[in-house]
Amino acid sequence: MEMLKEMAIFAQVVDSGGFSAAGRQLELTTSAVSRHVSRLEAHMGGRLLQRTTRSLSLTELGQQVYAACSRMVSTAREVHALAGSYSARPNGVIRVSAPIVLGQVWLAPKLPGFLARYPEVNVELQLVDRKIDLIEEGVDLAIRIATELAPGLVARPLGPVRYVLVATPRYLQAHGEPKVPQDLPLHQCSYLGYARFGEAWSMRRHGEAVNVHVPSRLTINNSGALMAVVEADGGIGLVPDFTARIALAQQRVRRVLPEWEFDAPYAGTVHAVYMPGPHLALKVRAFIDYLIEEGLPGE
Numbered sequence: 001m002e003m004l005k006e007m008a009i010f011a012q013v014v015d016s017g018g019f020s021a022a023g024r025q026l027e028l029t030t031s032a033v034s035r036h037v038s039r040l041e042a043h044m045g046g047r048l049l050q051r052t053t054r055s056l057s058l059t060e061l062g063q064q065v066y067a068a069c070s071r072m073v074s075t076a077r078e079v080h081a082l083a084g085s086y087s088a089r090p091n092g093v094i095r096v097s098a099p100i101v102l103g104q105v106w107l108a109p110k111l112p113g114f115l116a117r118y119p120e121v122n123v124e125l126q127l128v129d130r131k132i133d134l135i136e137e138g139v140d141l142a143i144r145i146a147t148e149l150a151p152g153l154v155a156r157p158l159g160p161v162r163y164v165l166v167a168t169p170r171y172l173q174a175h176g177e178p179k180v181p182q183d184l185p186l187h188q189c190s191y192l193g194y195a196r197f198g199e200a201w202s203m204r205r206h207g208e209a210v211n212v213h214v215p216s217r218l219t220i221n222n223s224g225a226l227m228a229v230v231e232a233d234g235g236i237g238l239v240p241d242f243t244a245r246i247a248l249a250q251q252r253v254r255r256v257l258p259e260w261e262f263d264a265p266y267a268g269t270v271h272a273v274y275m276p277g278p279h280l281a282l283k284v285r286a287f288i289d290y291l292i293e294e295g296l297p298g299e
Helices: 002-016 019-026 030-044 060-087 100-117 169-175 181-186 223-231 241-249 282-294
Strands: 049-051 056-058 092-098 121-127 141-146 154-167 189-192 200-205 208-213 218-220 236-240 254-256 267-274
Touching: 002 019, 002 030, 002 056, 002 060, 019 030, 030 060, 056 060, 092 100, 092 282, 100 121, 100 141, 100 223, 100 241, 100 282, 121 282, 141 154, 141 282, 154 169, 154 223, 154 241, 154 282, 169 254, 181 200, 181 208, 189 223, 218 223, 223 236, 223 241, 236 241, 267 282
Parallel strands: 092 121, 092 141, 189 218, 189 236
Antiparallel strands: 049 056, 141 267, 154 236, 154 254, 154 267, 200 208
16 A cells, blocks of 8 residues: 555656655655655666756656556546545435336335535436346346345335235225225225235234135236226225225225235335445435335324
């Protein structure tokens, strides 16, 4: 590390045109500057400067060493500027990925407030219902709903996702309302039909656990579309709570078996996922903190 200091001082001597001028720039005495250059020459095994009382010139070795030292100083200044940009205020572009419906009903409405708070940050939001490769697709942060996450990533939990059963008052009036989970197979039930989801439902209430198989003629891979079926009096839908929040608030639908909770896979946590590293960019940290502050629907 001491040699790096000597290299920087040597570059300043050349740039300033002399030991005294370099000393004034570095707030060092002329003799201290001279000692640092002499130690660098000893390390390099040859003279770097031709000194006379009136002039200073580089030797052949000195020209090569100065070129390398100058690049080192320039790189250090770039790193310092980069560190300053990351530590002073959040700035730059943050690229975010999120599931489609969660992005539509929860994340997107949060963005105007975030942009107002951090005017030097721009957001590029990508809504996709698949796990993306953060490095290959150049994404800074992925919002994911999961009970377990792949190794090699860092994740901060943003809050739980609960799945709820909902139906329109008209459907329930026409077909009756289930009293216990075992009544569900007698109804038109729809649910997410991809990956980990399926017709085996594990439900619990005050320590009581029930496993029930609920076959369906209709499964959909998008909870927004599933809510559209429910609101068309299409039966009872099992959807994430954030998907049903607005319809519930406006009383277009109501909860079915509201005292019962679902276990995995119809339960999970929303995570902010990013690549590990020694330093998290301030823009990413600010975005995650903002989402935690805002909270999830229903919290």
